Each structure stands twice: as structure tokens, then as C-alpha cells.
Amino acid sequence: MESNAAQEHGAGHKAPNYYLIWLVLAVLTLAEVGVAFVTAIPKTALAIILIAMALWKAVLVALYYMHLRFEPRRLWIITAAPLPLAVILVVIVLAEKW
Amino acid sequence: MSNAASATMETGTSGFGVYNMKLGMWIFLLSEVMFFTGLIGAYIILRFAGPDQFADPGVVLNVPLTAANTFLLICSSVTMVKAFAEIEQGNQAGLKRYLVLTAIIGMMFVGVQVYEYMQLAHEGFIPLADLYAAHGRHAAEGGAVVGGPLYASTFYTMTGFHGAHVSIGVACLWFTVFKAYRGGYTKNNYGGVEIMGLYWHFVDLVWIILFTIVYLI
Numbered sequence: 001m002e003s004n005a006a007q008e009h010g011a012g013h014k015a016p017n018y019y020l021i022w023l024v025l026a027v028l029t030l031a032e033v034g035v036a037f038v039t040a041i042p043k044t045a046l047a048i049i050l051i052a053m054a055l056w057k058a059v060l061v062a063l064y065y066m067h068l069r070f071e072p073r074r075l076w077i078i079t080a081a082p083l084p085l086a087v088i089l090v091v092i093v094l095a096e097k098w
Numbered sequence: 099m100s101n102a103a104s105a106t107m108e109t110g111t112s113g114f115g116v117y118n119m120k121l122g123m124w125i126f127l128l129s130e131v132m133f134f135t136g137l138i139g140a141y142i143i144l145r146f147a148g149p150d151q152f153a154d155p156g157v158v159l160n161v162p163l164t165a166a167n168t169f170l171l172i173c174s175s176v177t178m179v180k181a182f183a184e185i186e187q188g189n190q191a192g193l194k195r196y197l198v199l200t201a202i203i204g205m206m207f208v209g210v211q212v213y214e215y216m217q218l219a220h221e222g223f224i225p226l227a228d229l230y231a232a233h234g235r236h237a238a239e240g241g242a243v244v245g246g247p248l249y250a251s252t253f254y255t256m257t258g259f260h261g262a263h264v265s266i267g268v269a270c271l272w273f274t275v276f277k278a279y280r281g282g283y284t285k286n287n288y289g290g291v292e293i294m295g296l297y298w299h300f301v302d303l304v305w306i307i308l309f310t311i312v313y314l315i
Contacts, residue, residue, distance in 0.1 A: 015183055015186075018176055018179050018180060018183070019176065021176075022172060022173070022175070022176040025172045025175075025306075026169060026172055029165060029168050029169060029172065029309075030165075032309075032310060032314060033161060033162075033165045033314070036155050036156075036161070036313075036314040036315075037155065037156065046315070047315050050310050050314050050315055051310060051311075051315075053310070054306055054307050054309070054310035054311075055307075057306045058303045058306050058307060061175060061299050061302055061303045061306065062299075062303060064179075065175050065176075065178075065179045065295075065299040065302075066295075066296055066299045066300070066303075071115075071116065072114065072115030072116065074113075074114040074115050075114050075115060075116055075121070075124065078114065078121075078124060078125070078128070079124060079128065081128065082128045082129075082131050082132050082135075083131070085132065085135075086131060086132065086135040089135055089136070089139045090135065090138065090139055090142065093139045093142045093143050094142060
């Protein structure tokens with residue numbers, strides 16, 4: 001008897017190019033390390049650039065390695081639920097500075 | 099509870115279009131998102147509260163070593179997803195090969211982290227305030243002490259919790275390897291590999307964020 005995992009994936013999607021994603025992640029990591037030591041960029045701008053690159057990498061992992069891109073929309077809603085809370089927590093903390 | 103009911107709880111389809119075990123893992127991972135967000139939030143508060151306690155990237159922490167370690171974890175993510183892809187095709191040999199590779203790379207990550215901790219502690223990067231003043235980084239060479247105990251405390255808390263997650267993941271990976279060698283997964287039954295993969299990729303995802311915040315900013 002097929003398990004539920006097999007039934008879900010049996011419906012099928014084309015497997016992403018996992019090695020291409022790995023390459024993008026590796027290049028972005030290298031770029032991050034390079035950018036972090038560029039002294040010409042103001043610190044705030046540097047932090048924003050680095051966080052944007054990190055988020056880009058995190059989204060790639062979630063979408064393709066965790067297969068979120070191929071999951072039902074209802075699971076997306078659950079997954080997205082704590083993200084606004086996480087953003088609020090960090091933004092409120094950041095707001096303390098200004 | 100009857101066997102049928104038990105089977106439904108573990109492998110039945112939830113109302114969210116995915117099987118129960120997967121939904122359970124996702125919910126667990128989302129609670130972990132909040133856990134690590136709490137740590138990151140605390141780090142931001144402390145960093146703004148005592149900016150003199152923190153140092154610029156690369157001054158105290160070994161960025162090249164950790165960048166290499168980050169690369170290792172990224173490699174382990176691709177081997178994990180390949181293990182999943184192999185068993186989806188019913189390839190037992192491929193599943194075992196990639197699972198073992200993932201577990202070994204995971205152990206290497208933990209090993210490098212332990213080495214990094216030992217090196218940093220040797221240089222005086224320790225979370226104890228009194229000792230830090232006396233033996234803090236560069237103090238032994240007669241120079242100014244770089245950073246403060248708050249830096250070390252937040253560093254070890256964040257990376258330590260992550261390291262614990264990786265270590266637990268490695269233990270679970272070896273269990274998955276053991277089960278794979280006993281023929282526990284087939285083309286039609288590989289939920290355990292998928293659940294393991296979700297956890298492992300999440301650990302990678304968290305490190306991607308922590309590496310940027312702790313080491314590069």
C-alpha cells in the first residue's frame with residue numbers, strides 16, 4: 001500500500017535542479033563574505049544588503065529543498081502564520097534604537 | 099486506541115492536504131522559527147544596548163573558517179534532498195549513499211564548530227565577565243581587550259543552540275541510515291526520509307540567517 005508521502009508526490013511535479021540551487025547558495029555565501037568586508041559601504045546599507053542576501057538564500061532552501069513551492073496552498077498559510085509575528089518582534093526591537 | 103486509529107494519526111491525510119506526520123513536523127518547525135526569532139531579537143537588543151561590547155566582522159570571530167562550515171552545511175542540504183529524490187525513484191543504494199554523506203557532513207560541521215569554540219576560548223573569548231576582563235581577547239598580548247562578555251554570551255547562546263539542533267539532527271540521520279539499511283523505506287513509503295529532510299533543511303536555513311547576523315554584521 002502506498003504511503004501518504006508517495007501519494008502526495010505521486011501526483012507529481014518536475015524535480016527542481018538541486019545542484020543549480022546548491023550553486024546559487026554557495027555563490028551567495030561567497031558574495032556575502034566578500035560584501036561584509038567592503039568598508040566603502042555604510043554600515044546600515046551593508047546590514048540591509050547582507051540580510052537581503054541571507055533571506056534570499058533562506059527562501060531558496062524553503063521553496064526548493066523543503067519543497068514548499070510544491071505544497072498545497074493551505075500549508076503555505078500555516079507556514080506563513082508565524083512570519084508576521086517574527087517580523088513584528090524584530091521591527092519593534094529595532095524601533096527601540098530610533 | 100486501535101491499530102487503525104493509530105495508523106491514521108501517524109500517516110493519515112490531514113485537512114491541510116499533507117499527511118499528519120508532515121503537518122506535525124511543519125508545526126514543530128514553525129515553533130522553532132519563533133524560538134530562534136526570540137534569540138535574534140534578544141541579540142539585537144543587547145547589541146544596541148552595548149555596542150562597545152561587540153566587534154566588527156572578522157576581528158574576533160573566524161569568518162573564513164565559518165564560511166567554509168556554512169558551505170559544508172549547504173552541501174549537506176543538497177545530499178539530503180538527493181537522498182529524498184533517490185528513494186522517490188525507488189533507488190535504495192542512492193538513498194543510503196546520500197543519507198550517509200549527509201550524516202558525515204553534519205558531523206564535520208559539528209566538529210568544526212567545536213574546534214572554533216576551543217580556539218575562541220583559548221583566545222579569551224569567554225562569556226564570563228570577570229575572566230573576560232583579565233584574559234579577554236588581545237589582553238594577554240598587552241593590547242586593548244576586544245569586545246566584551248556580552249558578545250561571547252550571545253555568540254555561544256545562539257550558535258550553541260543551533261549546534262545542539264545539528265547534533266540532534268545528526269543522531270536522527272544515523273537512525274534514518276540504520277532504518278534505510280534495514281529496508282525501512284521504499285518507493286511507496288518514504289515519509290520518514292521526507293520528515294528528516296524537512297528538519298535538516300530547517301537547520302540549514304537557520305544557520306544561513308545566524309551566519310549573517312552573528313558573523314557578518
